[in-house]
Amino acid sequence: MYKQYISVDEALQEIINHTPRANTEIVPLDQAVGRVLARDVVADTPVPSFAKSPLDGFAVRFEDVKTATKENPVALTVVEEIPAGHLPKVTLTLGQAARIMTGAPLPEGADTIIKFEDTSLVMSEKQHYEACGDKVTIFNVPKSAGNYAEIGEDINKGDVILNAGCVIEPAVIAVLATFGYAHVAVYTRPSAIVFASGDELVNVDDDPMPGKIRNSNSPSIAAQLQLWGANVDVGKIVQDQEEIIAATLIHALQRYQLVVTTGGVSVGDYDVMKDVFQKIGAEIIFWRVNMRPGTPMVVAKWDDKLIIGLSGNPSAAYISCELFVRAYVYKMQGRFDFWREPVTATLVEDVGKAVNQDRYLRAVANINQAGNLVVKPLAKQKSGILGNMIDANALVYVPADDNKIYKGDQVKVILLKAPKGESVND
Ligand SMILES: Nc1nc2c(c(=O)[nH]1)N[C@H]1C(S)=C(S)[C@@H](COP(=O)(O)OP(=O)(O)OC[C@H]3O[C@@H](n4cnc5c(N)ncnc54)[C@H](O)[C@@H]3O)O[C@H]1N2
Numbered sequence: 157m158y159k160q161y162i163s164v165d166e167a168l169q170e171i172i173n174h175t176p177r178a179n180t181e182i183v184p185l186d187q188a189v190g191r192v193l194a195r196d197v198v199a200d201t202p203v204p205s206f207a208k209s210p211l212d213g214f215a216v217r218f219e220d221v222k223t224a225t226k227e228n229p230v231a232l233t234v235v236e237e238i239p240a241g242h243l244p245k246v247t248l249t250l251g252q253a254a255r256i257m258t259g260a261p262l263p264e265g266a267d268t269i270i271k272f273e274d275t276s277l278v279m280s281e282k283q284h285y286e287a288c289g290d291k292v293t294i295f296n297v298p299k300s301a302g303n304y305a306e307i308g309e310d311i312n313k314g315d316v317i318l319n320a321g322c323v324i325e326p327a328v329i330a331v332l333a334t335f336g337y338a339h340v341a342v343y344t345r346p347s348a349i350v351f352a353s354g355d356e357l358v359n360v361d362d363d364p365m366p367g368k369i370r371n372s373n374s375p376s377i378a379a380q381l382q383l384w385g386a387n388v389d390v391g392k393i394v395q396d397q398e399e400i401i402a403a404t405l406i407h408a409l410q411r412y413q414l415v416v417t418t419g420g421v422s423v424g425d426y427d428v429m430k431d432v433f434q435k436i437g438a439e440i441i442f443w444r445v446n447m448r449p450g451t452p453m454v455v456a457k458w459d460d461k462l463i464i465g466l467s468g469n470p471s472a473a474y475i476s477c478e479l480f481v482r483a484y485v486y487k488m489q490g491r492f493d494f495w496r497e498p499v500t501a502t503l504v505e506d507v508g509k510a511v512n513q514d515r516y517l518r519a520v521a522n523i524n525q526a527g528n529l530v531v532k533p534l535a536k537q538k539s540g541i542l543g544n545m546i547d548a549n550a551l552v553y554v555p556a557d558d559n560k561i562y563k564g565d566q567v568k569v570i571l572l573k574a575p576k577g578e579s580v581n582d
C-alpha cells in the first residue's frame with residue numbers, strides 16, 4: 157500500500173529517490189549556456205600560461221629604476237617593442253627597457269612594468285619600432301618589483317576549476333573557452349509532457365462557455381519546466397473519463413521521461429487520476445501531502461518514468477510544481493541544488509490560526525532597511541487563487557498544530573525567488 161499524508165520533506169525525498177540517473181550528451185560551447193556540466197573540468201595548463209604585462213608601458217629591471225622620481229628621473233634605452241601575441245627577442249640587461257603592450261609576454265630579465273603615464277614616451281605619441289634605441293625617461297615606479305601577471309596567478313595547473321553538476325552560466329563559458337572546450341559534455345534535458353484534465357477546461361484560444369474556464373495550468377506548468385531545463389510538450393486537455401486518460405498516459409509514458417497531470421486527484425466523483433495511474437500498471441508511491449495548498453498530489457512510477465499528478469487548483473499546482481517537480485527536473489539534469497533549505501524570516505503581520513495541516517502561505521519576502529529578511533503573507537490564500545502568485549516570492553511555513561503566529565515571530569520560509577530589495581511595512 158502506498159503512503160498517504162506524508163510531509164513535504166518526505167514527499168521530496170521520495171521523488172528524489174525515484175529520479176533516474178542523468179544521461180549525457182556533447183553540445184557546442186555556444187549552445188551550452190543554461191545546461192548542466194556533466195564532467196569536472198581540471199586545468200591542464202596554468203592561467204596565465206606565461207608571465208605577461210597587465211599594462212601598456214615599459215618592461216624594466218626594478219634594480220635600474222627603483223630610485224626614479226619626478227625630480228630625479230631615470231633614463232633607459234628602449235631595445236624592442238613587444239605587442240600582445242608576439243614573443244620578446246631580447247633579454248633585458250643593465251639600463252635597458254622594452255616597450256610592451258597589455259597582454260604581451262614579459263621579456264627575460266624584466267621584473268617590473270612602468271605604465272606609459274609614468275614615462276616620457278606616452279602612447280599618444282605613437283612611437284613604435286622607430287623608437288627603439290631611443291631613451292625613455294621613468295618618473296615614477298611601483299613600490300616593489302613584480303607588478304606583472306605571473307604564471308598561474310589566475311588558475312593553477314591541476315585545479316578542479318568546475319564541478320560536474322554546475323549550471324553553465326556565462327562565467328563558466330569563459331572558463332570552458334579558456335581551456336579549449338569547443339564542445340562540452342552536459343546532462344541531457346529531461347523530456348516531459350503536461351496534461352490538464354477536466355470537463356470544464358477549454359483551450360487558451362477558446363471562449364469559455366458558461367461553466368467552463370480556460371486551461372491555465374498546462375501553460376504555466378510547461379513554462380516552469382521549460383525554465384528548469386526540460387524539453388516540454390503540452391498535451392491536449394483530457395476529459396474526466398478513465399479510458400481516455402489511460403490511453404493518453406500510456407502513449408505519453410512511451411515517449412517522455414516525465415508526465416505531469418493536473419486535476420482529478422481529489423475525492424470527487426470525477427477525480428479518477430489516481431485510479432487510472434493504477435489501472436495502467438503504475439505503482440503509486442504516495443497520495444496526498446500534508447500541506448495546503450496542494451494536498452491531493454499523487455506520484456506514481458511506471459518503469460523508470462514518473463507520473464506526477466498535481467491538484468487542479470491553479471495555486472496548488474503551481475506551488476507543488478515549484479516544490480516537487482523542480483527537484484525532479486533538476487536532479488534529472490545532474491544538479492545538486494534541488495533541495496531548498498528553509499530560511500528564517502520575521503513575520504510582519506499576524507497570521508490566523510492554523511488548520512490541521514501544514515500550510516505554505518504565499519508571501520512577499522524583503523530585505524528591510526536594517527538588512528534583515530522580513531516576510532508578509534499575501535491577503536488571499538485560497539488554493540484556487542491565481543492572480544497573486546505573480547507577487548509571491550516566498551512560502552511561509554505554518555506547522556499544523558501551531559496556534560496563531562504573530563507579527564515579530566521568527567518563521568521558516570522557503571524562498572522561491574530572491575528577496576525583494578525594498579522594504580515591506582514592518
Ligand atoms: N470532499 C473533498 N473535496 C475536496 C478536497 C477534499 O479533501 N475533500 N480537497 C480539496 C482540495 S484541497 C483540492 S486542492 C482540490 C483538488 O482537486 P483536484 O486536484 O481533483 O482538481 P479539480 O477538482 O479537477 O480542480 C480543482 C479546481 O481547479 C480548477 N482547475 C482544474 N484544472 C485546471 C486547469 N488546467 N486550469 C485552471 N483551473 C483548473 C477546477 O476548475 C477546480 O475549480 O479538491 C478539493 N476538494
Ligand code: MOO
Nearest residue numbers: 449450451472539
Ligand atoms: O490542497 Mo488544496 O490545494 O489546499 O486546496
